[in-house]
Structure formats: structure tokens, C-alpha cells
Amino acid sequence: MRKYLVxxxxxxxxxxxxxxxxxxxPQMVIPQGWSSSMGTAGISSQEETKTYWRxxxxxxxxxxVETALAQNLDLEAALHRIExxxxxxxxxxxxxYPSIDASVGTARNYQDIKNTTAARGLGSISYExxxxxxxxxxxVAANYRANATQYDRAALQLIIVADTITFYTQVLSLxxxxxxxxxNLKNAEEVLRITEARFREGSISGLEVSQQRVAVxxxxxxxxxxxxxxxxxxxxxAILLGQAPQNIQSPRTDFSSLIIPEVNLAPPxxxxxxxxDIESAEASLRAANADIxxxxxxxxxxxxxxxxxxxxxxxGGPAAAGTSLAANILAPIFTGGRLTGNLEDVTARQKELAxxxxxxxLTAFQEVEDAxxxxxxxxxxxxxxxxxxxxxxxxxxxxxxxxxxxxxxYLNLLETQRxxxxxxxxxVSITQGQxxxxxxxxxxxxx
Numbered sequence: 001m002r003k004y005l006v007x008x009x010x011x012x013x014x015x016x017x018x019x020x021x022x023x024x025x026p027q028m029v030i031p032q033g034w035s036s037s038m039g040t041a042g043i044s045s046q047e048e049t050k051t052y053w054r055x056x057x058x059x060x061x062x063x064x065v066e067t068a069l070a071q072n073l074d075l076e077a078a079l080h081r082i083e084x085x086x087x088x089x090x091x092x093x094x095x096x097y098p099s100i101d102a103s104v105g106t107a108r109n110y111q112d113i114k115n116t117t118a119a120r121g122l123g124s125i126s127y128e129x130x131x132x133x134x135x136x137x138x139x140v141a142a143n144y145r146a147n148a149t150q151y152d153r154a155a156l157q158l159i160i161v162a163d164t165i166t167f168y169t170q171v172l173s174l175x176x177x178x179x180x181x182x183x184n185l186k187n188a189e190e191v192l193r194i195t196e197a198r199f200r201e202g203s204i205s206g207l208e209v210s211q212q213r214v215a216v217x218x219x220x221x222x223x224x225x226x227x228x229x230x231x232x233x234x235x236x237x238a239i240l241l242g243q244a245p246q247n248i249q250s251p252r253t254d255f256s257s258l259i260i261p262e263v264n265l266a267p268p269x270x271x272x273x274x275x276x277d278i279e280s281a282e283a284s285l286r287a288a289n290a291d292i293x294x295x296x297x298x299x300x301x302x303x304x305x306x307x308x309x310x311x312x313x314x315x316g317g318p319a320a321a322g323t324s325l326a327a328n329i330l331a332p333i334f335t336g337g338r339l340t341g342n343l344e345d346v347t348a349r350q351k352e353l354a355x356x357x358x359x360x361x362l363t364a365f366q367e368v369e370d371a372x373x374x375x376x377x378x379x380x381x382x383x384x385x386x387x388x389x390x391x392x393x394x395x396x397x398x399x400x401x402x403x404x405x406x407x408x409x410y411l412n413l414l415e416t417q418r419x420x421x422x423x424x425x426x427x428v429s430i431t432q433g434q435x436x437x438x439x440x441x442x443x444x445x446x447x
Contacts, residue, residue, distance in 0.1 A: 018133030020140070020293025023286055026354045028361060031268045036372035052442050053165055055261035056435075060253045061168055064241065068164040071242030075160060078153035085146035092142035095135040098127040125307045134297035137290040144287035151280035158276065160240060162443040166436055167237040172255040173432035174230040177425055181223045184421040188216045191414045260434050263375075263441055271364045274446030278364060281357040288350035295343040301331035364444065371441035378433040385427040392416070392423040 053065045069075065101124050130136055192212045198204045238248035272278055306326040332339060399416040402408045 017131075018137060018293050019296035020133065020137050020290050023289045025282065026285075026358050028358055030272075031365065034265060034268065034368065034372060036369050036376060050447050052261065052447055053161065055259065056165070056169075057257065057259040058253045060251055061165065061258075064168055064237075064251070065161055065164050067241050068160055069157065072160050072240055073242050074156060075153065078149070078156050082146065082149045082153060085142075085149040089139065089142035089146045093135075093139040095128055096130065096139065098125050100125050122308070127305045129303040129305060131303060132297035132300045134294050134302075137293035137297070141287040141290035141294065144283045144290065148280045148283040148287070151276040151283060154276035155280060158443050158447055161447070162439045164237065164240050165439050167233050167240065168251060169255075169258065169432060169435045170233045171230055171237065171251055172253060172258070173428050173435075174226055174233065175250070176255040176428050178223065178226050178230065180421050180425045180428065181219065181226055184418060184425075185216070185219045185223060187414055187418050187421065188212070188219050191411060191418075192216050194411050194414075255428065255431075258435065260431075260438060263438065263445070266445065268365055268368070271368070271446060272361065275364050275444075276446065278357075278360050281353070281360045285350065285353045285357050288346065288353050291346040292343070292350060295339070295346045298339050298342065299332065301329050304328045304330070367444035368441065371437055371444045374437035375434070375441055378430060378437050381430045382427075382434055385423070385430045388423045389420070389427050392420040396420045 054062055128135065192209075192215075195204065195209050195212045199206060199209045234248060234250060235245040238245040241248065266274065272282075304327070306328065308326075396413075396416045396419075399408060399413045403410060403413040
């Protein structure tokens with residue numbers, strides 16, 4: 001009889017079903033192309049790698065990014081969150097296996113003439129037959145949540161890399177702007193010296209002197225601000241590298257040696273699998289889908305199999321053993337709305353995550369379009385700023401030649417030099433904007 005009972009129960013276990021709904025990605029209209037891609041300078045269809053920072057042409061930057069990937073504390077914390085999620089998945093999967101317990105005890109009886117000692121061992125096995133897929137769906141949901149934490153770390157890594165490159169290039173660009181500002185300050189101080197000399201000679205009024213003194217002070221204030229900005233950016237870079245700001249060394253690469261790479265533009269649909277934040281949103285949605293199966297299974301009876309074995313013996317006497325099998329069925333009858341409320345809760349959560357998934361995808365499209373527009377704007381400005389530097393350099397060369405020939409005075413030469421410094425400073429700022437928009441585009445594309 002027991003044989004038939006066990007065989008029947010095993011057949012039920014093998015034929016267990018899942019009550020989770022079939023997963024479907026939310027329906028969305030995916031654009032065929034990018035609206036800002038046409039005519040954008042610096043965009044091509046070259047094959048690229050995920051280590052896109054190597055394309056900037058700086059060995060020092062390569063080492064800095066690799067240090068950030070190895071030592072960043074946010075990434076380390078995210079790694080431990082993955083370990084937690086994996087451990088929780090192990091816990092969620094434990095009901096799929098039998099539970100085995102054992103105990104051993106001894107007892108000593110004291111009687112008038114004779115003392116006796118007896119030992120008893122107990123063993124029990126219990127197993128919940130997963131008829132409705134509750135336990136399996138709990139494991140599926142836990143595994144998807146563990147996957148989501150892995151995608152979250154990958155998304156965080158994109159941000160860490162982008163921030164590291166941005167702060168690194170900002171430090172270099174600010175160092176270059178400080179160099180230009182120092183030259184500009186020397187120029188302004190020389191103009192002030194000549195202006196004061198002319199004022200003492202009576203050829204100009206005190207108005208020109210005051211105006212030039214204001215100009216010198218403005219340049220000094222701007223230089224102080226640039227120095228502060230370089231320090232704060234360097235401090236932020238240190239934190240990204242997992243270092244104390246006091247210990248970081250300022251980058252030594254020349255800003256002008258960096259290369260602005262070209263970018264591979266894949267179709268918008270590729271973002272669904274390229275961006276880890278979208279994959280994380282989908283994994284969370286799949287987990288919620290499995291949660292519905294768990295909630296639905298709670299409405300149906302549960303079947304638990306059990307086997308108990310006992311061995312008892314007195315020391316020096318014969319041992320006795322016994323085994324019993326049991327099958328228990330537990331069916332919910334009245335729960336006060338708990339089961340219904342739980343199903344409504346997980347269903348609403350699944351719908352919420354479906355909406356968040358759609359929002360994540362749309363936001364990804366927006367970020368790519370914004371980065372493309374910024375890159376196009378910076379590239380266009382870079383062309384104009386480059387022309388301005390060329391013209392300013394030509395003007396200075398002409399003024400220098402005329403000054404050497406005695407055709408213009410020194411003050412006119414300094415004015416053309418000041419215009420050249422301003423054009424150079426503007427070019428550095430725009431070039432930094434190109435790097436920043438390039439990095440933002442690669443991050444938006446999932447690198």
C-alpha cells in the first residue's frame with residue numbers, strides 16, 4: 001500500500017504546474033533611428049569595445065580608470081549586494097529539497113535494585129510537493145532579483161567610468177586654462193604698468209588706470225576660481241579611485257594630446273540589451289511576474305510528505321527500529337482576505353514595474369539624443385573656436401611684426417595678445433565640452 005502511495009505522490013510532484021503568467025515585455029514603439037545623428041561630426045560606424053577610454057590615447061588615463069574599477073568603494077559595495085542576493089536565492093530554493101532532521105538521546109532509569117540505560121535515535125524527512133509551482137516561482141523570482149543586482153552594478157560601473165574620465169579631463173583642461181590665465185595675468189599687469197606710466201606723464205586720465213586695475217583684479221579672481229575648481233575636481237577623482245584626496249597625484253598628461261574618438265551609433269532597439277539599467281528593470285519585472293505565480297499558488301492545497309524513523313536500544317539489550325510514512329494536505333479555507341490582498345499587491349507591483357521599465361527605455365532614448373545634440377553643438381563650436389584661435393594668432397603675429405618695425409606701440413601688441421589668450425581659453429573649455437559630451441554619449445549607449 002505504501003508503495004502505491006509513494007508512487008502516486010511522486011507522479012503528482014512531477015506533474016506540478018506553474019501559475020505564473022507568461023512573461024511578455026511591455027509593448028513599446030521603438031524608433032528606427034536617431035533624430036540627431038545626421039550631420040553630427042565625430043560620429044561613425046566603427047566597431048568599438050567596452051573599454052572606450054583607451055580610445056582617448058592616454059596611458060595615464062587607462063591606469064586611472066583601471067584603478068577606479070579595482071578600488072572604487074561604491075562598486076565594492078555593489079558586489080556585496082550581489083552576494084546578498086545570491087544568498088537569498090539559495091534560501092528561496094531550499095523548499096525544493098527535502099528537509100532532514102536527526103536527534104539522539106540517552107536515558108538512565110534508577111530502580112531499587114537495578115539501574116538501566118537506554119539510547120534512542122530519531123530521524124525525520126519532510127518534503128513539500130511543489131504541485132502549483134510556488135517554490136519554483138520563489139526561486140525564479142529570487143534569481144531574477146540577483147540578476148538585477150548584477151545589472152545594477154554594471155550600470156554603476158558605467159557611471160563610475162564616465163565620472164572618472166570626466167573629472168580626469170576636467171583636471172587637465174583646468175590646468176591648461178590656469179596656464180593660459182597666468183599668461184593673461186602677466187599681459188594685463190604689463191598693460192597696467194604702461195597705463196600707470198602714461199597717467200604719470202599726463203597723457204591719459206585716471207579712468208583708464210582704474211579700468212585696467214579692475215581688469216587685472218578680475219583675471220586674478222578668475223585664476224583663483226580656476227585653481228579651486230581644479231582642486232575640487234582632483235578631490236572628486238580621488239574618491240572615485242578609493243583614495244584620500246591628500247594622497248592623489250595631479251595628472252601629468254598634456255590636455256592637447258588627448259584624442260576625441262568617433263562613436264559607433266547602433267539602432268535604438270540595441271539599447272534594450274546594451275544598457276544594464278534596462279536589463280535590470282526587465283529582471284525586476286520578470287521577478288514580479290514569478291511573484292504572481294507564488295501568490296496564485298497560495299490559494300490551492302499544499303501537500304507535504306513525511307517519514308519518521310526511530311531506533312531504540314538498551315545497553316546490552318536488543319535494538320528496536322520503526323519507520324512511519326505520512327502525507328499531509330493543507331488547504332486554505334478562510335484567511336480574512338490575506339491571500340486575495342497579497343495577489344492584488346504583487347499584481348499591482350508587476351504593473352508598476354512594467355511602467356517603470358517603459359520609462360527606463362524612454363529615458364535611455366532621451367539620454368542618447370541629448371548627448372548627440374551636445375556633441376554636435378560642441379563639435380560645431382570647436383570648429384569656430386579653432387578658427388578664432390587661428391585669427392587671433394594671425395592678429396598677434398601681425399601686431400608683433402609692426403611693433404618690431406615701430407609701426408604700433410607696445411599697448412596695441414598687448415591687446416592682441418590678450419585677445420589670443422581669451423580665444424585659447426575658450427577653445428580649451430569647448431574641447432572639454434567635447435570630451436564630456438562624448439563620455440555621456442558612450443554611457444547613454446551602454447558603452
